Amino acid sequence: xxxxxxxxxxISPFFFYIFTAILAVxxxxxxxxxxxxxxxxxxxxxxxxxxxxxADSLKYFMYRIMQESFVDGGRDSTYDLPLYYWYTKVPKLNxxxxxxxxxxxxxxxxxxxxxxxxxxxxxxxxxxxxxxxxAGEIQQGVSGDLGMEIAFARDKNxxxxxxxxxxxxxxxxxxxxxxxxxxxxxxNGANTTYDGSNGTNVNRIVNAVYYDPQAxxxxxxxxxxxxxxxxxxxNYQLNPVLFDSIYTxxxxxxxxxxxNSFSSVFNNGxxxxxxxEIDKVFSKFEAANISSLIVDLRYNGGGSVGTAEYLDSxxxxxxxxxxxxYHYLYNDKLTxxxxxxxxxxxxxxxxxxxxxxxxxxxxxxxxxxxxxxxxLNNLKPYMTVKLVGDTTYGKPVGFFSIHITMFDxxxxxxxxxxxxxxxxxxxxxxxxxGYFTGLIPDAIASxxxxxxxxxxxxxxxxxxxxxxxxxxxxRVSSESRMAADPxxxxxxxxxxxRSLRFDGMVDYRxxxxxxxxxxxxxxxxxx
Numbered sequence: 330x331x332x333x334x335x336x337x338x339x340i341s342p343f344f345f346y347i348f349t350a351i352l353a354v355x356x357x358x359x360x361x362x363x364x365x366x367x368x369x370x371x372x373x374x375x376x377x378x379x380x381x382x383x384a385d386s387l388k389y390f391m392y393r394i395m396q397e398s399f400v401d402g403g404r405d406s407t408y409d410l411p412l413y414y415w416y417t418k419v420p421k422l423n424x425x426x427x428x429x430x431x432x433x434x435x436x437x438x439x440x441x442x443x444x445x446x447x448x449x450x451x452x453x454x455x456x457x458x459x460x461x462x463x464a465g466e467i468q469q470g471v472s473g474d475l476g477m478e479i480a481f482a483r484d485k486n487x488x489x490x491x492x493x494x495x496x497x498x499x500x501x502x503x504x505x506x507x508x509x510x511x512x513x514x515x516x517n518g519a520n521t522t523y524d525g526s527n528g529t530n531v532n533r534i535v536n537a538v539y540y541d542p543q544a545x546x547x548x549x550x551x552x553x554x555x556x557x558x559x560x561x562x563x564n565y566q567l568n569p570v571l572f573d574s575i576y577t578x579x580x581x582x583x584x585x586x587x588x589n590s591f592s593s594v595f596n597n598g599x600x601x602x603x604x605x606e607i608d609k610v611f612s613k614f615e616a617a618n619i620s621s622l623i624v625d626l627r628y629n630g631g632g633s634v635g636t637a638e639y640l641d642s643x644x645x646x647x648x649x650x651x652x653x654x655y656h657y658l659y660n661d662k663l664t665x666x667x668x669x670x671x672x673x674x675x676x677x678x679x680x681x682x683x684x685x686x687x688x689x690x691x692x693x694x695x696x697x698x699x700x701x702x703x704x705l706n707n708l709k710p711y712m713t714v715k716l717v718g719d720t721t722y723g724k725p726v727g728f729f730s731i732h733i734t735m736f737d738x739x740x741x742x743x744x745x746x747x748x749x750x751x752x753x754x755x756x757x758x759x760x761x762x763g764y765f766t767g768l769i770p771d772a773i774a775s776x777x778x779x780x781x782x783x784x785x786x787x788x789x790x791x792x793x794x795x796x797x798x799x800x801x802x803x804r805v806s807s808e809s810r811m812a813a814d815p816x817x818x819x820x821x822x823x824x825x826x827r828s829l830r831f832d833g834m835v836d837y838r839x840x841x842x843x844x845x846x847x848x849x850x851x852x853x854x855x856x
Contacts, residue, residue: 383735385425387432387745390733391458392424395439395750399731410670412729414660414751415443415452432458432746445765452765455724455833456750464730464747467632467835470567470592470601475560476500477507478628479538481523481531482778482818485811490818491521491534492778493548495589495628499565505558509571510781512549515557526823551781567592570606572625572782575617579798581687584614585790587625587782591632591700591834594639603636611643615683621797622684623790624704625692627718627776630832631699634727637834638676641707644689647681648711654678655707658754688797690715692789693768694776698722700834702768703755710758715771715796717789723767726751727834749833772796775807779818786814 381389393399395413413419419442422435429435440453465471477496483489491513496502513521516537524530537544543561550556573586594604614622622644631637641654656675658664663672691697691705693716702721708714731748756762774789785791788810795803811817 383743383745384431386735387458387733388424388429388435390745391432391748391750392422392435392439394731394733394748395419396422410662410666411660412663412731412750412752413439414726414753416660416662418443436750448766452726453751455726456728458746458748460746461744463749463833463835466567466590467592469596470569470590470603471564472497472500472567473564474500474562475502475538475544476565477502477538479513479534480778480820481823482820484818485808485815489523489821490779491523492818494778494820495571495587495782497565497589498568498571501560501563501565505560507548508781510551510779512779513546514549514555515547517545523823531823551779566602568606569603569629570610573610573613574783575613575619576785576794578621578794581621581797582617582619583621583623583794583797584610584617584619585623585625585783586610587627588640589629591629591634591636593633594636604639607640607643611682611684619684620686621688621690622686623690623692623793625782625789626697626701626704627692627694627789628696629698629701630696630722631701631703631724631834634700634703634834637700637704637707640704642678642680643682644684644686645678645681645708645711646686647683649678650680652678652711653758655703655755655757656760658756659752663752686712688713688715690717690793690796692716692774692793693718693721693770695719695722695767698832699724699727702764703727703834705768706755706757706761706764709761715793716768717772717792717802718770718774718776720767720769721764722832723765724832724834725756725762725764726754728752730835749835772802775810776820777817778820779816 394411396411396416396419398410399412419439422439424435429438436456436458440456441451443452444450445452477500478494480492480494481489482492493502493507493509493511493513495509496507498504515521516534519533520530521534522530543559545557545559547555547557567590569588569590569592571587571589573584576583576585588607590603592603593601594607595601624640624644638654654676657672659667659672663670666672667674689708689712691701691714693701693705697718698721702724705714705716706725728749729752731750733745733748735743735745754762772792774792777786777788780787783790785794788807791805792803795801807819811819
């Protein structure tokens with residue numbers, strides 16, 4: 330199933346050609362007045378006129394793209410097309426003001442203006458600048474880390490231990506067998522004692538796992554055996570399917586898989602490992618004739634919108650073919666010019682899957698975000714969908730990926746950053762969405778991080794299996810379970826409990842087209 334099965338063209342290459350060209354040819358004449366709220370940069374030419382720094386260039390173009398227009402830097406009134414979803418809430422700002430030391434500081438300021446009346450806090454806790462890491466992870470499914478995420482967890486007496494939340498099978502950690510439920514008893518020969526979310530020891534642990542090039546770990550397996558190994562950061566192909574299994578519950582077959590990242594199912598038209606792993610799992614489910622499906626997204630922060638669409642098309646019944654999967658909401662300027670710039674407002678199911686499901690259950694937590702939430706929400710109009718776990722992160726909005734570059738007078742290209750600012754909101758076929766404070770679970774379940782993937786002792790599975798067999802969820806509390814089973818370790822919030830993967834939903838198709846087919850033509854236009 331190819332990605333072009335969706336009627337989604339987002340932004341036409343013609344208009345992005347104009348946009349990228351203006352980035353490439355850089356700056357036109359006009360002097361920068363620091364007190365001006367709508368400045369233009371100084372001349373860049375061969376006669377020695379002042380040239381903006383990279384930092385000022387990035388601030389300038391980022392602001393223009395979000396607030397004025399992605400076409401011609403906002404100078405041509407014919408193309409008044411700001412990309413930022415909440416651009417009307419942001420007042421006129423001077424991107425060259427000394428108040429903004431960097432583009433990140435300016436962006437953080439811009440994010441404060443659109444306020445959610447339900448919470449009194451800014452809507453935008455999402456927009457950011459990146460320098461290639463996200464594109465590599467989502468488009469190519471490549472990461473460069475140890476491949477494991479950690480969490481502190483407490484027992485019934487509030488003693489706190491350090492555990493592996495998950496490990497990618499292809500990562501340095503996964504290749505030596507590290508997996509969910511293993512305790513970490515020492516790092517670089519030092520203990521893993523919890524001393525507060527910002528404690529010295531916790532910071533040392535965080536640095537060793539997420540930032541240092543290598544570290545030595547002692548792991549304790551669930552069977553009580555231990556081993557010590559040194560792990561070094563490396564590039565590897567992400568395998569988003571961490572675990573899969575098939576159960577028999579009340580005489581019914583139930584499929585279960587842990588899906589950890591919405592990395593792309595196609596890269597430059599070629600099927601990726603992500604697609605292969607998804608297809609492999611669903612082939613197993615079809616062969617087993619499952620009647621219920623459990624999709625574990627408890628740590629999945631999202632990724633490619635196309636992967637969410639692909640997964641939905643496999644889960645949904647055949648009757649959805651040709652029906653709306655979801656639709657977009659844009660800012661007023663983009664909405665008024667949708668036909669001119671190639672924006673479609675709806676995405677349709679190309680067909681349903683071959684499974685005949687009675688129920689589909691999603692496992693979610695506060696780390697479940699964006700494309701994960703989209704996947705669940707898209708299916709609700711057509712199936713019995715249940716969410717088990719905790720309230721999700723809350724991100725019904727997504728990004729266009731904007732790669733900001735410059736060309737100097739010698740035609741040398743320089744990358745500045747990738748801009749991910751919120752550009753659209755999504756709603757399902759019943760116009761349901763707007764879950765900025767998260768999706769509320771149908772049943773609350775606890776995340777015991779020492780319980781391995783797929784173990785029937787997992788609190789989520791206990792509750793789901795009860796529903797499948799009886800039509801109602803189990804109501805046993807986490808504290809009652811811990812009192813009954815002192816081996817359980819309940820995840821606790823801490824500085825170490827961070828997401829290793831990208832949080833968001835992005836479509837890179839148009840960006841890839843720009844970067845591969847248009848930039849080479851821009852050089853011909855540079856004088």
